[in-house]
Amino acid sequence: MALKPPIAPSGEPRRAASGVPEEPLGPISSPRRIAWVRRRRALGRFWSEYRHNKMGIAGIGILLFFVGMALFATFVANPQSVDPSYVSGPVRHAPTLRFPLGTDNFGISVLSLIVAGSKISLLVGLTASVITMLIGAVVGIVAGYRGGAVDTLLMRITDFGLVLPWLALAIVLASIMGPSLTTIILVIGLTSWPGTARLVRAQVLSIRERPYIERSRALGAGDGHMIIHHVLPNAMPVILANAVLVVAIAILSETSLSFLGLGDPLTVSWGSIIENAFAGGATTLGAWWWIVAPGVCIVLVVMSFTFIGFALDEIINPRLRER
Amino acid sequence: MGTRTYVLKKAVQALLTLFAVVVFNFFLFRVLPSDPIDLLTRGAGLRLSPADKAELRHEYGLDKPVFPGQFVSYVEDTARLDLGTSIILDQGRKVRSLFAEYAIPTLILVGSSTVFSLILGVLMGIYGGWRRGRKFDMFSMGFSLVLYSMPEFWLGMLLILLFSTTLGWFPSSGRATLGVDYTGFHHFTDIINHLFLPALTLTLAYLGEYYLIMRSSLLDVLGEDYITTARAKGVREKWVLRRHAVRNALLPTITLIALSFGFVLGGAITVEFVFGYKGLGGLTYEALRSQDLPVLQGIFFIASAAVIFANLVSDLIYGHFDPRVRNA
Numbered sequence: 001m002a003l004k005p006p007i008a009p010s011g012e013p014r015r016a017a018s019g020v021p022e023e024p025l026g027p028i029s030s031p032r033r034i035a036w037v038r039r040r041r042a043l044g045r046f047w048s049e050y051r052h053n054k055m056g057i058a059g060i061g062i063l064l065f066f067v068g069m070a071l072f073a074t075f076v077a078n079p080q081s082v083d084p085s086y087v088s089g090p091v092r093h094a095p096t097l098r099f100p101l102g103t104d105n106f107g108i109s110v111l112s113l114i115v116a117g118s119k120i121s122l123l124v125g126l127t128a129s130v131i132t133m134l135i136g137a138v139v140g141i142v143a144g145y146r147g148g149a150v151d152t153l154l155m156r157i158t159d160f161g162l163v164l165p166w167l168a169l170a171i172v173l174a175s176i177m178g179p180s181l182t183t184i185i186l187v188i189g190l191t192s193w194p195g196t197a198r199l200v201r202a203q204v205l206s207i208r209e210r211p212y213i214e215r216s217r218a219l220g221a222g223d224g225h226m227i228i229h230h231v232l233p234n235a236m237p238v239i240l241a242n243a244v245l246v247v248a249i250a251i252l253s254e255t256s257l258s259f260l261g262l263g264d265p266l267t268v269s270w271g272s273i274i275e276n277a278f279a280g281g282a283t284t285l286g287a288w289w290w291i292v293a294p295g296v297c298i299v300l301v302v303m304s305f306t307f308i309g310f311a312l313d314e315i316i317n318p319r320l321r322e323r
Numbered sequence: 324m325g326t327r328t329y330v331l332k333k334a335v336q337a338l339l340t341l342f343a344v345v346v347f348n349f350f351l352f353r354v355l356p357s358d359p360i361d362l363l364t365r366g367a368g369l370r371l372s373p374a375d376k377a378e379l380r381h382e383y384g385l386d387k388p389v390f391p392g393q394f395v396s397y398v399e400d401t402a403r404l405d406l407g408t409s410i411i412l413d414q415g416r417k418v419r420s421l422f423a424e425y426a427i428p429t430l431i432l433v434g435s436s437t438v439f440s441l442i443l444g445v446l447m448g449i450y451g452g453w454r455r456g457r458k459f460d461m462f463s464m465g466f467s468l469v470l471y472s473m474p475e476f477w478l479g480m481l482l483i484l485l486f487s488t489t490l491g492w493f494p495s496s497g498r499a500t501l502g503v504d505y506t507g508f509h510h511f512t513d514i515i516n517h518l519f520l521p522a523l524t525l526t527l528a529y530l531g532e533y534y535l536i537m538r539s540s541l542l543d544v545l546g547e548d549y550i551t552t553a554r555a556k557g558v559r560e561k562w563v564l565r566r567h568a569v570r571n572a573l574l575p576t577i578t579l580i581a582l583s584f585g586f587v588l589g590g591a592i593t594v595e596f597v598f599g600y601k602g603l604g605g606l607t608y609e610a611l612r613s614q615d616l617p618v619l620q621g622i623f624f625i626a627s628a629a630v631i632f633a634n635l636v637s638d639l640i641y642g643h644f645d646p647r648v649r650n651a
């Protein structure tokens with residue numbers, strides 16, 4: 001089989017977004033290498049588009065800041081700085097030079113709390129969204145690829161999941177499983193997959209009709225090969241763009257659940273800081289620093305993921321770009 | 324499909340979904356936990372003798388086989404709207420009568436904020452979408468994204484800090500002033516005074532989402548061929564928007580809003596808690612704290628029923644205005 005470099009409809013060699021013509025693939029050693037080179041180039045094209053997306057870059061910038069904060073919290077920060085038995089700051093004190101974000105009712109620096117909380121908030125957001133993506137992608141791919149009765153059954157379950165009021169369900173699940181970090185992660189994962197499943201299914205339905213699927217089937221490909229080599233790679237952009245938006249929702253959900261006291265009482269997360277502030281009377285005592293800072297962090301991180309998600313969406317669906 | 328068949332079909336679907344919720348609820352509370360009695364009594368901090376346990380087991384019908392005995396009686400009870408008895412919060416009181424008391428304040432709060440945010444969000448969305456990329460749109464987009472990224476209870480706490488603690492304009496908690504028996508007009512203004520901040524919180528919390536939904540729906544429609552046709556015919560821009568674009572853009576918005584109703588209820592739980600507002604949301608928090616499982620089970624049931632109902636209504640509205648979907 002003769003392999004030619006990819007040709008754009010006009011007959012010209014396809015150009016990278018930067019305008020530089022792409023090099024031909026060179027001496028062909030193996031199909032795997034070709035796939036690899038193509039993927040790397042696709043990634044390069046993707047990045048050169050992403051780079052020009054202001055929202056996307058802003059999102060990545062904010063996110064990197066908080067990832068740095070979480071890494072700092074994990075490897076550098078002294079865990080005693082948020083332990084009530086080791087701190088000796090003034091209680092519920094407004095911001096000073098020594099405590100730039102003030103202190104809580106144990107005299108713990110709110111800044112230290114926020115740094116410590118960044119780890120848990122990001123961790124919960126990311127793991128919960130991985131669970132969501134796994135369930136959503138598997139259900140969506142199986143339903144879309146199989147069709148027929150399997151599709152009907154899976155979509156009935158998905159629609160059922162969509163109408164369940166998530167927080168009420170989360171509260172019920174958490175009270176049966178008991179409050180812990182695992183509970184929060186599982187609860188978010190189990191309640192937010194239906195939206196993803198619908199999206200992935202819609203994408204798989206359109207992939208299924210493409211000529212290369214038919215060609216591959218004619219060449220004798222089995223379902224497993226088809227899903228792993230053709231359906232999954234093509235559905236991946238949609239799955240990833242959605243995953244980023246799911247992280248945003250997962251972080252917000254973590255905050256609500258921690259605020260209701262469903263998290264591990266011994267770990268600090270942004271939600272639990274707000275919970276403690278509320279329980280400690282920060283609103284009525286006017287201790288604004290204790291409330292404002294963790295909330296601002298939540299808003300920033302959620303917005304950064306939303307921005308990245310919007311940017312990815314725009315690149316994947318060029319039709320959206322007019323907006 | 325005729326109107327009657329469509330309505331009937333959708334109603335049957337909604338009932339089936341509701342039945343699925345009942346089955347799910349049964350599974351959650353009776354089958355999943357290893358010992359429902361331990362789960363029930365955990366919150367009360369009771370240590371029971373085996374004889375007491377056996378008695379409770381009999382009282383709750385847990386000595387019957389899970390299927391069909393327990394299941395059938397559970398479904399029958401739910402069908403009669405008997406949601407069980409509160410075991411900790413208000414011992415011995417029927418969950419149904421608890422709900423009857425707490426539902427009205429929640430309906431007022433969620434109802435008024437939904438109406439306000441819908442009207443504002445849709446109007447702003449139409450204007451922003453129509454004047455895409457202009458100053459108003461840019462500002463509202465930013466505003467909506469910030470609101471959307473905000474936990475609603477945190478917004479509520481900020482509003483308390485500003486309007487209640489600092490300015491002292493509105494009370495920070497409760498549904499009415501305690502210990503004072505206002506009557507007539509004073510009673511009414513007192514209630515409104517207490518309602519204002521939680522309602523403002525929820526209105527702002529929903530506003531961002533409704534704006535984004537309406538705006539993007541309008542943009543979808545504005546890209547359609549019939550809009551170009553209308554403009555080519557020389558229809559004035561104002562009429563293109565009113566007669567062609569907005570009408571078609573409103574429909575998908577209705578569906579999306581009905582789907583997001585579950586999140587609306589979630590927001591009501593945390594916001595009612597922050598404002599010490601004694602409605603179903605506040606009750607949920609109390610039941611969660613005291614581990615009053617029959618109440619939680621009932622709350623999950625009626626919250627699901629509310630979302631299913633909202634979806635049914637949106638399906639019927641959609642089917643009325645766009646008869647094509649009846650056959651889809």
